[in-house]
Amino acid sequence: MDIQALDKEYIANTYGRFPLTIARGKGSLVWDEAGGRYIDLGTGIAVSSFGISDDSWADAVCAQVRTLTHTSNLYYTAPDVLLAKELCSRTGLKKVFFSNSGAEANECAIKVARKYSADKYGPGRHQIITLTGSFHGRTVTTLAATGQDSFHKDFLPPTEGFLYGQPKRESVEAPLQRGDVAAVLFEPVQGEGGVLPLEREFVSWLAQAAAEKDVLLLADEVQTGNGRSGALYAYMHYGILPDAVSTAKGLAGGLPLGATMLGEKLQNVLKPGDHGSTFGGNPVCCAGALNVLSRIDDSLLQEVREKSQWLVETLSAAKGIKSVSGLGLMLGLETEKPAREVIDQCMAKGVLVISAKQKVRLLPALNIPWELLKEAVQVLTEVCAE
Numbered sequence: 001m002d003i004q005a006l007d008k009e010y011i012a013n014t015y016g017r018f019p020l021t022i023a024r025g026k027g028s029l030v031w032d033e034a035g036g037r038y039i040d041l042g043t044g045i046a047v048s049s050f051g052i053s054d055d056s057w058a059d060a061v062c063a064q065v066r067t068l069t070h071t072s073n074l075y076y077t078a079p080d081v082l083l084a085k086e087l088c089s090r091t092g093l094k095k096v097f098f099s100n101s102g103a104e105a106n107e108c109a110i111k112v113a114r115k116y117s118a119d120k121y122g123p124g125r126h127q128i129i130t131l132t133g134s135f136h137g138r139t140v141t142t143l144a145a146t147g148q149d150s151f152h153k154d155f156l157p158p159t160e161g162f163l164y165g166q167p168k169r170e171s172v173e174a175p176l177q178r179g180d181v182a183a184v185l186f187e188p189v190q191g192e193g194g195v196l197p198l199e200r201e202f203v204s205w206l207a208q209a210a211a212e213k214d215v216l217l218l219a220d221e222v223q224t225g226n227g228r229s230g231a232l233y234a235y236m237h238y239g240i241l242p243d244a245v246s247t248a249k250g251l252a253g254g255l256p257l258g259a260t261m262l263g264e265k266l267q268n269v270l271k272p273g274d275h276g277s278t279f280g281g282n283p284v285c286c287a288g289a290l291n292v293l294s295r296i297d298d299s300l301l302q303e304v305r306e307k308s309q310w311l312v313e314t315l316s317a318a319k320g321i322k323s324v325s326g327l328g329l330m331l332g333l334e335t336e337k338p339a340r341e342v343i344d345q346c347m348a349k350g351v352l353v354i355s356a357k358q359k360v361r362l363l364p365a366l367n368i369p370w371e372l373l374k375e376a377v378q379v380l381t382e383v384c385a386e
């Protein structure tokens with residue numbers, strides 16, 4: 001069967017896929033249909049936290065599949081409750097709403113922020129500031145939240161109520177003073193925007209300035225969350241505690257799960273009927289996430305930071321690489337060759353990397369074995385130097 005031809009015939013034409021059909025995977029390795037082997041430094045865009053079809057994760061997920069799959073949120077089940085308890089005890093946030101994707105996790109944060117403001121201040125104080133270069137999802141509202149015009153143009157009109165500022169104090173200070181702003185939504189490290197960590201001084205100032213105005217701080221940790229940055233959540237690097245944190249991608253290690261964690265101010269804003277999701281908090285996805293979180297401990301995070309440091313040092317010194325940005329195992333490389341050429345040449349040599357804007361993006365599994373990481377970096381640096 002020619003899968004790529006069938007894909008072109010039957011799958012909606014929304015993806016510019018690479019000409020590679022992946023047949024199976026194990027950890028940080030995948031194989032194509034002909035048996036060709038590739039080292040995976042993309043993890044399905046920061047999703048397969050412990051690699052693909054990881055044994056311990058698969059055991060946890062399969063055991064749950066055989067015990068209880070889906071019940072809807074009309075009944076109590078254990079996995080979502082245990083997962084929410086774990087998330088709260090490890091972050092200091094108070095309650096969790098589960099959904100199925102990053103966009104939905106952000107939608108919930110936006111809804112909660114608007115309701116908090118409306119409950120407390122009445123209608124009209126509903127603006128949400130987001131940052132230029134950000135990416136918050138593909139639904140009509142999270143597209144409006146996304147601070148990049150190229151995403152908006154074909155889908156007008158956008159959802160009202162978003163203001164855009166550059167990630168610097170001069171740009172956000174005036175909108176914060178307007179009096180009609182409910183929240184600021186930001187990614188601690190802009191992922192799709194080019195793997196750009198926000199500056200520490202900016203985030204500290206923002207957290208304080210927002211708190212003074214009772215403007216909510218909403219962290220979009222869809223990509224940076226769940227150990228990716230070298231901390232459990234990237235906001236932890238900045239010494240702040242947001243009012244809400246949304247996450248998804250790596251949370252369930254390869255299954256669709258979104259979570260919106262709500263802090264002190266927001267924990268009781270939503271009432272029965274205000275929000276919901278048929279699949280959200282599904283026991284199978286939550287069992288996957290419980291396995292992932294149980295393995296993101298201090299020693300794993302230490303390993304993430306060590307691998308990150310080694311990658312930054314090695315790649316910064318490599319010929320053909322102009323700069324390295326990012327945090328933890330979420331890195332962006334500015335290369336002399338166009339990113340697409342680097343990606344294609346790496347693929348031809350058995351290494352999968354992806355892009356972010358004009359950069360080559362690396363998002364390896366949190367537990368990628370050193371030998372595979374070194375083998376992949378050898379190929380990557382050769383390709384960049386040629």
Ligand SMILES: *Cc1c(COP(=O)(O)O)cnc(C)c1O
Pocket residue numbers: 100101102103104106135136137138187191192220221222223224248249
């Ligand atoms: C991927 C991503 C999203 C959207 O997540 P989906 O699961 O594709 O809806 C939102 N925000 C950030 C920061 C992301 O990286």
